[in-house]
Amino acid sequence: MRKNLIMSLFEYLKGVYEAWIDYPQREGAVIANKYRIQRFLGIGSYGLTYICLDADSGQEVVLKQAKPSKGAVGRDLLYREINVLERLRHPSIQKYLASFEYKNKLYMVTEHVKGQTVEDLIFERGAVFSEKEALRFVRRLMEILSYVHEQGFVHLDIRIPNVILDGDQIHLIDFGLARRLGEPIRTDFGSDEKTTLSRTAEVSNDLYAVGHFILFMLYSGYESSNSESESNLGWEDELNISPMTKHMLRKLLQIDPPYRNTQQFVRDLDLWLYQ
Numbered sequence: 530m531r532k533n534l535i536m537s538l539f540e541y542l543k544g545v546y547e548a549w550i551d552y553p554q555r556e557g558a559v560i561a562n563k564y565r566i567q568r569f570l571g572i573g574s575y576g577l578t579y580i581c582l583d584a585d586s587g588q589e590v591v592l593k594q595a596k597p598s599k600g601a602v603g604r605d606l607l608y609r610e611i612n613v614l615e616r617l618r619h620p621s622i623q624k625y626l627a628s629f630e631y632k633n634k635l636y637m638v639t640e641h642v643k644g645q646t647v648e649d650l651i652f653e654r655g656a657v658f659s660e661k662e663a664l665r666f667v668r669r670l671m672e673i674l675s676y677v678h679e680q681g682f683v684h685l686d687i688r689i690p691n692v693i694l695d696g697d698q699i700h701l702i703d704f705g706l707a708r709r710l711g712e713p714i715r716t717d718f719g720s721d722e723k724t725t726l727s728r729t730a731e732v733s734n735d736l737y738a739v740g741h742f743i744l745f746m747l748y749s750g751y752e753s754s755n756s757e758s759e760s761n762l763g764w765e766d767e768l769n770i771s772p773m774t775k776h777m778l779r780k781l782l783q784i785d786p787p788y789r790n791t792q793q794f795v796r797d798l799d800l801w802l803y804q
């Protein structure tokens with residue numbers, strides 16, 4: 530009992546300390562004599578992200594700082610993101626611009642992708658995607674993802690908040706979890722002894738996430754009847770979709786034998802879209 534109380538107090542104090550050292554820098558602050566903070570964008574698991582004005586180019590850029598409370602692990606993850614983004618050059622992938630150390634902190638500068646995330650479109654703007662619109666959108670997303678895979682990387686964080694629509698341009702952001710194909714994925718970033726290497730980065734991980742991405746888009750148009758008997762139904766019963774879309778989703782979500790590569794899925798998508 531006493532031990533539990535001490536543990537809770539310790540966790541509480543740890544939380545207060547982390548919130549204090551991770552407190553975002555103020556608007557107007559200038560970092561490295563070059564980047565003036567315009568707006569705090571958000572705090573992720575391993576980084577703090579700002580929109581800044583680059584004094585040299587006059588451009589708005591995104592500045593990501595490793596989260597101080599994550600110590601070496603935060604820096605390691607930001608280094609990894611830098612290493613991946615440095616190697617990718619695609620008009621639909623946030624462009625890497627620079628990285629540097631300033632006052633003992635690691636920073637990464639990338640292009641600021643304007644527009645709205647698919648998450649905001651659905652949940653804030655109330656956007657509704659028909660089956661055809663969702664699949665057309667995902668077909669375009671697959672062009673970006675195929676490029677990432679061809680370069681030997683797996684994104685590993687394909688989710689609706691990481692895809693931005695700007696006019697009719699789709700952009701993929703947040704490569705913080707990306708790994709080289711076949712690289713072990715660390716699931717526990719604790720001390721070295723505790724680190725577990727449970728699985729490797731494979732294309733199938735991204736395709737599985739694409740399956741969930743499609744479900745989010747399709748559910749944007751779903752209206753629940755709220756009847757008791759239907760409350761436990763799964764997506765296959767709730768969504769009114771074609772057998773071919775069901776077939777693709779079952780393979781993406783690994784309910785049926787999964788697609789072996791991106792091309793197999795894209796072939797099915799094209800069959801559905803253009804026949």
Ligand SMILES: Nc1ncnc2c1ncn2[C@@H]1O[C@H](COP(=O)(O)OP(=O)(O)OP(=O)(O)O)[C@@H](O)[C@H]1O
Nearest residue numbers: 570571572573574576578591623640641642702703
């Ligand atoms: N290049 C970019 N252009 C526009 N917005 C961006 C860019 N990079 C990140 N953002 C936005 O900044 C916010 C914070 O991003 P960040 O990657 O630090 O954390 P997160 O994605 O919220 O969390 P996590 O990293 O844990 O998934 C998010 O809302 C994200 O959409």
